[in-house]
Every structure is written in structure tokens, then in C-alpha cells.
Amino acid sequence: MQVTDGMGRALLRVFEETQTDADGRYRIGPFAPGLYTVFADGDGYVGTKRQAHPIASESETLDFTLRHAVLVEGTVVDEAGQPVGAVSLWLRRPGEEATGAEGLLDFTDSREDGTFRMDAPEPGEYSVRMMHAEFVETERPVQAPAKGARLVLRSGAAVEAEVVDESGRPVAKAELHVLPEPIQSPYHDKPGHTDETGRVTLRGLEPGRYAVVAAMPESTPLRTVRRVVELRDSERQRVRLQFEEGLRLSGVVVDQKGRPVAGAEVRLAPASMVDPHKYEHPELEPYTDRLDEAWFSGTGQTNQTGPDGRFTVPHLRPGTWLVTALKDGYAFDSRATGGTRRPLGPLSGVLLSAGTSDVRLVLESLGYVRGRVVGPDGSPVTRFLLNELVQEDARGEFRWPIHGNGEMVLAFAASGLAGTVRKVLGREGEDSNLGDVVLSRGRQVRVRVVDAATSEPVHSAIVDLRDPSGADPEENRSLIYDIREVHTGPDGTHQYEARPPPQSDFDGTLVLENVESRPLLVLVSHPEYLKASVPLGAEAREVTVPLRAGAWVQGEIRAGGTLLDHGLVKLSTPQGEYADSASLDEGTYSLGPVKAGRYIAQVDSIHLPGEEPAPVFLPREVEVPASGTVTLDFEAQRTGTAVDVRIAEEAAEVILVTGAQPLPGSREQIYQRFSFGHRTEPDREGHFRFRMLPAGHYTLFAVQDWHALEISLHREEVDVPARETMSLTVKPRWQPLVSVPSE
Template sequence: MRAWKLGWWAAVLVLGLGVAVVSLRAPEGRAPSASSSNPSANAVGAGARDTAPRAPRAEGSLRITGVVRDARGPVAGAQVSASQVDADTLSECLFPEASPAPHSGSREPRQAGDPFLEQKIARLVEAREGEAPEFARTATAEDGTFALEGLPAGTFTLWALGDTGATVRTDIQAGSDDVTLTLEEGVFISGVVVEQSKLVPIPGALVTAVHEAGARYFDALTDARGRFRVGPLPPGRYLTVASAKGWGTRASREEVWLDADVDVTLELQPRLRLEGMVLTPDGRPASGMTVHRVSQEDPDDTRTTRSDARGRFAFDEVPLGAYQLWARSEDETTFGEALTVPPNAVAIRMQPLLFMEGTVRDEQGNPLKGVSLSLDGQDQGDRPSPVAVTDEAGHYRVGPLLKSGTRVILRCEHHLDAQQDIELNGPHAGPWDFTLRRALSVEGLVVDTDGAPLQGVEVKLERTGGASQGSRHSGADLDKTVRSDDGGRFIVDSEAGGAGHLLVDVPDFRTVKQAVVIPSTGVRLVLERGASVSGTVVDAKGQPMSKGDLLLWDTAPLSGSPRTTSLDKAGTFSFQGLKAGHYRVEARVRTPGIEHAVSQAVDLEERTQARVSLRFEEGHTIQGRTVDTDGQPVPGVRVQACLTLEELPPWRTGDPSCRAYSEDGVLSGADGRFILKHLTAPSHQLIARKDGHDFVPARSRGGTPDPAALIVATGEEDVELVLERRPRLRGQVVSEAGTPLPCTAGVWSPSVHSPDGTFDLPLPADGHQRLIVSAKGFLDLVHEFVASPGQDLDLGMLRMARGRKVRILVQDEVTRAPLAGVTVLIAANDELPLSARTYFLPSFHGTLDAEGGTDLDELPFARVVLSVSRVRSIIAQDVTVEANQETVTVLLPDPTR
């Protein structure tokens, strides 16, 4: 037995795109148009849902009339519809305007929001929920006129969608006449839907583009090569959702305002069967147990089933991924949980629930009332970790608890926080008593300038010199920031006395740093709202900008990061709690290929309220072509523009270099032509990117080359961005018998799936490289090689060695009972450094099945050492698997003994 010493690594392989497209479908009985809100009936096999349109919310007698035009005049045959965003639509459910959001007035750059937002979007769209109801639809007459009939009272969003353009207008009152809808140049969303691991195209997948603000759904099906195309659509911000029969639904959301065509890759995971068994604490099948399944990627994705007479259960059509399973007995005396990745079978071993009790006293032995006890890592399925509060006698009882090992954290006003690790099944059988030391406290009240108490304000106590005060009693290192109660009162404790200060830094109020003596009572913290800046942001046509980021820069030296907030639907914003000084308000919006910005200086005096209006300029364009070294067009190149160092405003921080995201940029067309619009700076850096090519600024025309970019003046219309073909890597993958093997091969990224074992990959760089090849039933092949500049390389025939499956059974070291339902870590170790290996070795992290075992696939036909340990244990057991062994038993000690 030895201490756990394992290295963990992962390889990620990515595939490129195809080029074919398919047309948009329309609902039954309607002419095809970009406004299709429901897939056609023949799309059911591709994962479509109910095709019935959402019923109108009300019947009315009002109408809206008008005309649809483009730059050439009235447009005949355009589809015009009226919809309404309500509380049930995706826009309001997931992006509510009224939410104050943690970004509002934040002093830090805006962070990512809900980490599960994309999964929530996917669920809504898959169920065909969340779409704005459509109240009326018509087609324009020969003279471009239209009439939307039968509308109830209220305001509507009007959509006009033609063959070459589209537009959307909000807040049109029912009963309005002579409304003009002017078609803008429409945008197309195209791309490919692929299987995630091998990136094989998925034909017949349903792709839905969702207009984020208007909650309208636009659908298309992928063709035989997995390609799709949706549009023309009105400019705006869109979500893309892909689904297919037998595959999990996935959503993609980018913070990009689309005013140009884009091409995206949507990856789907297969749906699998998840099987398992529920066992009693003594290892017998537990029937009739309700088993809950929760996705680790999306906590809202939950399902339940019941175990049968043999304790078995199954979930069908489960997307590939990690899942937590749990069950609780009806009398709440036992609980079990497991972590698994389908299709691995798993066991849920029920365990008796424990309770912990004892008394908390002070250093003089007096019982302490009101001590809060919280326990880490004791959450059980749908229940958080339990908490308890001591009574008049200082007594507590907390539970039920599942894990015998836990960390107890104790908090009490006027006492130092403490924490202690407890083993409930250890030699000490309880009760578990604790002693808290008396603290030196600072007590006070938080109010505004009118004397009104402020609730929920964070108050932090710091020692003079900047050392934050946190108790180190019993090894604790706890945050001593406290929140004021509903009366504005606060008590913050310290281990040491002396000089210190209280710090309050919250949105909408001026930062307060007030000197204090520790201990103190009767401290009064007065928060001033200070100065404020509010205003509106409009586009070049004067229309409110509902999407974008607002930044407030303090232009004083060393002022740090800006405050950030977002625009509401009316294009308004507000910053409060500002001190006097010189500021710069900046609005940003990202479109394909470039981030646009507009700013205005603001001078604030104490308690002033300034208003500004920011308007994006129409700007100029840069036009050009993407070509190869012979001057021939290279289509599908992603072109980006960003500010040069010289053009970067002095108040902005950060690198002006263009983003390296693989799917960002304006796409060049079949003739290699591209256009970057609405540029306002005198010059920009341009970069070009396409898989299998290198951008060569030195050979490009129309600007000044830099090592990685071409500096181009705005308005330039004769730019040529030259791309040079990367050298290629070729080969043939076969079995030991020489039979071609379907496989996936890649050098870092991208990778390619080959049905016949042949591969032809661009080399991402020169010099030492590593090819990784995987094939079902064979050991992953790792092939080292050296790439020479400008030279293709043929590796010839690469032989893969067949792997074997070994059954690993894990048992208790003393009782020899199978450790069914125990979560373990297993890793193979051949003692060779990674650079010397010709294959990767598998590993396992999950819950053992009903036999206390798991299968480890693709082990070599050679002696291998396995290291096995329980999760959260520092002890691992080594076991040797001989070349001809199919089953091996590992004995693990009970950590509670």
C-alpha cells in the first residue's frame, strides 16, 4: 500500500466544417419563409417537436396596416407577422429586464452569468416552449402593403421577412396605420451539426435559431453532410439550438450582435441507457426505491424512476455526461448516492443516516445559546447540508448525515469562529462538544444620509496595515465580512484588539473606509449615494440599443478596472455611488469580426447627477479579398479587425489584439470577398484565419504588415489578405493484421474521423509534433514525429494494437465483502514517461456496480499495475494485472477502522 501518486491528463480533438447548405422549412399550409416557427411534419425523424403553432392569447378586432420597403421600393410577397413577448417567453424567463443582476454598478468587469443558462435554453426550445406567441400573419401585396387583422389591444413586435432582407420593429400599437417596415440586409446563420467525440456530421438534425430579444424561433434541418442554413433574419443577437433523435439537445449562445453572416459548429452527444441497482446497507437488493438522476452539467435536468423487485433501475435516452444518482428511504433512515457516466452500470448502496449532537460552551464552561453549526459536504440529493443552532443549554443535534467524515463550522456573535474535522464512525462515539473563545467585537449601524437603516450591506473589518481579521482558532481561516440585519445593525468579531478600519464597498453607494478601535460599540457607518451617471445608448439610426455592455472608467491614474452594467430594453443605463472626478462612459457591442465602441467624457462633482447620450456612428468600411499565394480566392476565411496600439484609448486597459476564438470573424464568400462595416477608428489590425492555412501579413496588400496582422486604414477597398496552405500529414491506420481501421486522428486540433483509416490533416506547427489516433477496441496510438517547414509528411501505415477488457473487483480488506456502491479512483501505471509511450492508458473515476466492480477497457496485453483508492482517501492499493488476466480483485481498507 502506498500514498496516492497519480498524474491526470486529457486530450481534446476538434473537427472542421463542411460546406453544403439546406433550405429553411415552413409550417404546413404556409409558403416557405425565414419566419418559420415550427418544423414541418416530415421533420419528426430529425428531432422535431409538436408542429402546432402556439395559440394566440386573445382574439381582438384591431388591425395594423402598413407597407414593407427596401432600398428599391415596395416589396411584394414578404411575410409580415405580429408577436408579443410575455412573462412565459424565453426572453423574459432567462433574460429579464427587471433583474438588477450582479453586474449592475459592479466595480469589477462583468463576469459570466448563469453557468447552466445554455442547458435551460436547450430544454425550453426542445419542448417548443418559450416562443413569443404570434397573433397574426400575412404576406404583402404587389404594392408592398399589408394588414394584420384580429389583434387585441396592446403593443406588438412586427417582423418582416423577405427573400433578401428582414427587419423587426417593437412597440407598435394595435390599431396603428401606415406603419413602414424597411428591410435591412438580412443575416444568415449556417454551420454544421456533428457528434461531439468523433465530430461526425449528423444529418436530419433540427436547428433552431432564436432571436434573443423577440423570442422568435426559426428552424432548419441539416442535410446529408450535417450542414444547415437559416435566414435571412433581422440583425440581432441569436441563440442556436440543435437536436436530433438519439442525441442530446444542445444550445450555443455568443455575446455577438449579428449584422453579418456566421458559420457555427454545433456538437451533440449521443443519448444512452443508464442502468444500475439499489442495495440495502447489508448488500441485498432494495426494491421500490425512488431513484433520482441529476445531470452534473445542468442541475435542473432531473428525472426519477423506481427500482424493481431485484433492485434494478434504468433511465433511457440519457445524454452522455456525468450524473449524480441518489435515493432516500421513505422513513428517511437510509440514503445512498452514486456518480456515473453512462453506459457504465452503477450501484447505489444505501447507508444509515447519522446524527451528531453535543454542547457548545465558552472558555468559562458556560453554555452558549444561538451558536450556528454548519457541516460541509453533507448535502443529500435535493437537500443542502444540514445546519443547527444551539438552545438555552448550549445543546445541538444536527442531521441526518450521510458521510461519517465531515467538517463542522461554528459561528456565534461575540465569539471567534471555529472549525473542526470530525469522524462520526471513529473511536470517539460522541457527544461532540466544542468550546468557543470570546472575541473582541465592533458593533454598529449602517444608514444612508437620511438616517434610514440599510439592510444586507457587507461590512468588513481590517486591521490597520491591511491584514484581514479572521479567526485562526482550531485551524479556521474564515471570512469575517458580515452583513447588516434588517435594522441595519452589524457585529463583526476580531481575535486581536487595537487600531483598525471598517470597509464598505457596495454598488450604488460611495466606498466607505472608516477608522475604528477594536473593540467598539455604537459605530455609525453613513453611506452616501454620491454622484451618478445615467443615460441612453442609440444606434446610428437613433434607435435604442437594447444589447451591449456599459463601462465606466475612472481616468485618474491607477484607478483599476471599470464599473460595468448592461443596457435595458429601452437602451438606458445608470451608475450610482460615484465620487467626484473625471470619468469616461463607454458602450460596447460585439459584431462578427469586431467590437464597436463609443464613449463620452464626464466630469462629476460631489452629489451631481449627470446624463449622457451615446450614439454609435455609421462609420466606414474595409473591403477586400482573401487569397492564396497564387492570388486565387480562398473562401470561408474568418476575418477580424481590432484597434491598433496607437488607436487604443488611454483609459482602456488590456490587449487590443484580436480574439483567437475559432468561430469569430466575418466570413469571406465564394469569391474570397469580405467586408467589415461600421468602423470608426482611422486604422485597424486585420487578421485572417482558416483551418489548414497560415495568414501571411508580409505578402498581403493594402496595408502595413505586422508579424501577426495587417494594419489597414479605414475605408480601404483594395485589401488582399494572403493565406498560405499548411503542410499536410497523411497516413493509413490498420490493425495488427493489416486491416484498415475506422478511427479518429488528430495533431492537437482539429481532428478527423476516418471510416477507412486514412487521414489527411493540416500540420498546426513545425517541429516536434504528436499524432493521437483512437479506434474502438484498440489502444490509443501516440506517434511522435518532426514536421519540416513547408513539407508534407506521409507516415505510411500505422498499426494499432488491440486492447483488452479487464474486470476489476474491489472488496473490503477484512471482510472480503464487495464494495458495491463505493466511489473509487482507478488508474493504470506502466511507469513509463508520457514521451516514451506509444499509447494512452485508461482510468476510471466513478461508483462501483452491484458486484463491487467495473470494467476497464483498452488495457494492453501486457503486465499492468493498477492503483485503486477510495475517493477522498490518500491511500491507494496497487495490484498487478498479468497479460492474460481477465479479472483481478483488489482489497481496500475501511478508512473508518
């Protein structure tokens, strides 16, 4: 491959990830067969790219010819004329969208002395957008070619914040954010941290109304304080933020027999993490990472029960919190605890109000499957995977919790040994002993992956090995040990680096070492083919896996004849099962490969701040053949009725489905019934608003609470007339339908 300029001269450097030699030649790869976008650029040249370029073999030749660029050179200075370094500069054509990277012609950072250099594709007028943490984002016109251009940054307004605790003492290292008021997501803010005196200055703010929010460092639960300020251009405004003492939450943690549980962790999360529409705390938006880490990993959580099982959590903001309790050997029993149950990720809790003093949290004692993993000679295996989680023990011992009654499947894998599976009948609260799990050396199996239609080899296919009882790739039951390296952190904990999954070579083959001599399943996946699985006999040494190409669904998404820039296309079965999704790329999408069958395609358009409301698209049904490509284009609704639904009681969602639809009788029927529906959640005023609905007869379904133990629905039929607007008030008659399994 060779890259040259317009005169045929070789370029020395084209792209950061790979370099050309003195003759302008480069080599990159290898790549799996498919379509790729290949980009080439060089200092002083106009970058170029080849979109959807097919690569079909081990070696592919692709030459580029780059044109000389028109140089834009100059200096970035502040309003006092002083040079400013580390300024991000984006070059665009004038009038083009200034947010995001679309339409970006070149970008760079100013040097320490404020100087910069960028490449324009041709002479003419351009716009340069400048970004720096201590200045207002500024856009200036520039003429190309330019030498000695002087671009002036705007200083803007500034907030001088002082943060103190409830006693008036300075708070060092407080995390501060200045956000536009009202706070909306996505948001743009100025972050910072206070110094040892509790002070910080945040510069580069446009005139306007702002919320200044500070968070106490290492506080669990998160403590915040908020002040609203109005800034004028070039103003420096002082703000004092003082944390309040807050409310307390206290109570006791007990087991099922009412005995106090000492040393249990009481973990809290703001209710807005469960339902941001019902419990609005927009000032918490900048702290979502901290909130997630505190809830899901317990980082920084310090609320422990004493010997009597009692606890007190101080400094809570007024309002509703999600509360749970955790201790090794126990599981939180939200049913026995009572109250309003809510799941949040893998944990569940109950909703409680700050200031409550008689909380009673119930923990259920767990049973465990216990045992020991050993090699063929009986020596302990000290590091292994159990259901794809790393276990380490000098004696090879393990302990796996029992949740619920019924058969459990445990998959073991270790380095240099054959993975295996053990099944055990688990009973809540009772221990079960597996004894020694002996891992053998196993056999060697050669896997060959081919195209089902042509029998040609398929390379870069990912291969997995499963017991037939754990064949679902969504379950963590792989028999392949995928840990490559173990690093010891400063605190003595181990960090594990995964090795790439086994992949077929260019001849379509790979060898699996250490395969147990029992009937197994070989699972194979590849981005250009449907997933496949074939049985592997107990004594087989070779297996061929044919991959079928499947079909693709592609098309264009337009609104008013214009290709849509942002959005997502989703494909699901009529039963509501997810099949595939794809983001829009310059108004086009491509979904696949998918199996033959009937699907529902939906377009989720995105409403960006400052833009017109997102266009509305009706779901479409598509019949997908066994192979080939189906073209499915979407055009946004041009006319329709705006329907404003008000529910007399609190509801989570409203769905309007065309025609007269009966009340669903199961969760599966709910998914199927709602697949073609128009769905919306409540806005800030509690209204459910639909835009551009076609006139006709509909069935309105209201969902009271998706997270409740029993899903309750309201159903009524409505007629939508052919006019601009329609208002509808619904007095729900809730009917419970589906019970949700307990955790």
C-alpha cells in the first residue's frame, strides 16, 4: 500500500496508529473480512477516507492520494493580549453545527506560547471554535490561507465559591459544579475542587442563571449543598455554600427469626436513581459515577450495625431513599422487611423517608454450596473460575451462595485443565457439600469454522465451550479459562487481565486444549454470521461448525426529506424480545445478521437541547428472509394529533395501541401487545404527551408501576380525531396482572 501527495511524492507520516516508511508505504492489520472505513491524513495535507471499503482476504492493497492543505496559522490570546496555551481549536465551515465532531475539518491544541497551525481543505472563509476550562467557548471567523491570525478568547464571568460544613469549618477537596439553572440533561458545567481553605474559583461562564452545587468529599451517602446565582458578563460573584446537619435514618437489622445481625452494612441511594421522573434531584447529575460506585460496589460505605444490630445514618437530605442491608452469608429479604420494594441493578431495597427512626431491615441466612477444586493428582487448584468469576484459595476451596430452591449449575475452569460442570439441588438456608471437584487434563479438539453456503473457511470467529445445561451464552457458564495475567495492586488486591477469546485462524481452524471427555457444546459467533452451536461427542477430536450468513435490514431515516443525524433503530420480535439495534450513520442504518422471521422495527429519535422536538416515526413490521438484504426506509410523521393524557393517579407509563386490544393476561402478552404501541413516560408536569398520532381508534393502557410485585394496568378505548390537539383525563381502574419473581 502506498500513500502519496498530488505530485506523486511519498509521505513520511500519515496516521498516528500506523506510520508510512520513506516511500509512503504502510501496513496495518490483519482484519476480519468485512466493510471498513479507512482514514489517511498527514501534517499539511487534507485527510481523506474510504467508507464501506470491503476487505475480503488476508492481504489487501489500498492506496491514497492526499492533496496539499491550505494552512491556517496564528496565536490564541486572552482579552489582555496574553497568549493562552492548551486551547482546543476546531476548524469548520461557517454556519455549520458547532457542537459535536460532525463537520469537523481539523482540530489541534494551541502550544504553550499560544501559537497553532491547522489544515483547511481549500482557500475561503472558515470558523474556529476555541475551548478552554477557564474561558468561555468562543467562535471566531478566519480566512484561509492565514498566517499570523490573532484569535481572542472571552474571559466571561466567574464564581468564587467557599464551602463550609454545618459548623462553619472549611471543607477541602469538595467537588464543585456550576450548572445552568434549571439543570437539564445533557448538561454543560464547570467542575472544580476546593483547596485547603475550602475555596475555588470557576471561570469562563456565560452570563445567566446557574446552580452552584458542592459535594462533601468521601461522604456516604452523598451530601450536597446548592445555591442559585445570576451572573452578568465579566462579573466575579462570591458564593458561600454551607452543608446542613441533615436528617437521620435509624433502626435495626435482624434475621428471619428476629435476632439482631451485627456487622451488617446498611447501604443507601437517592430514590432518583430508581425513578428520576418521580424523584427529581437534577443537582445529583454530575455525581452519578460516585452514586453508582457507592451503591453497586459499596465504595466508601461506612454504615455498619453494632452488636445489637442497630444503626444510624446521619446527614441525609430530606426526601425518599432506597435502603438495603448486606452481610456475607445473608441476602436482603425485602418481602419480610415490608414497604415499597424496588430493585436497582443486582440489589433490591425498600423506599424510606429520611428522618425515619424505627426502620427494621430483615436479612435471610443463605445456604452455600461448598467444595474443593483439585487437579488429576489431587493437589489443590489455587486459582480457578466458578461461573466465570475468579476464585482464589490456597486449599482450592470455594463457597457459592444458594438463592432459591432448585437445580444449580456450577461451571469450573482453570489454566491447563479441562473445565467441567457440576449440578446440585439447592435449598434456601441449607448448605450443600460437593466434595472434591476433580479437573482432568482432558483432550485436544480441533475446531473448523466454515461458511454454510460455500464451505469456505471463516476466520476471526469466536469459539466458546459449554455444557449442554449451560448453553445459553447470556449465562456465565463458559468452560474456557480466560485469565491471562494477574497484577497485585498497592493495597495487595489482585487485578485480573483477560486473554482474548479463542478465534479461528485464516484457514478457519483453531485448537482447543484441555477439553473434558464428555458430551459438550461448541458455540461460535462472528459479526457477519448468525450464532451457531454444534454438539461435541465425548471422544471427538474434531468438529466442524457451519455458519449461516443470515439476513440484513438496512435503510434511510428521513424527516421532512432530510436524512436524520441522530437516532437509534431497534429490531424486536412481536413478543418483545430484543433482536438487534444500530445507531444512525449519516441518516442510514444497517441491522444484522438476523434470523428469518417477522420483526418490528422502531426508530428512536433524539431530542437535542436547543433544537426542534424530535421527529415521530411509526413502528413498522418487516418480514426477514433466511438470507439477503431487506431495505426498510422510514419517513417521519408530517401530520397528526398532539394528545395530552393526564392520569388522575400516579402512573409509570402510558401506551396507545391501534385498534381494540384486550387486556393482556401475562408478561409475554404485555410485551407483544405493546410492541406496536406509542409509548411515553410522564414529563415534569406529570403529563403523558404524544406528538403526531394518526387519527383513529386506540386502546389506552396505563402502567401503574413496572417495579411493583404485581404489575397493574388500566385499559380503556379512545378515539383520536383528525385535529391539532386533544386532551384526555383518565381515572384509572387498576387491574393486577403479573407477579414478579422474588430475588
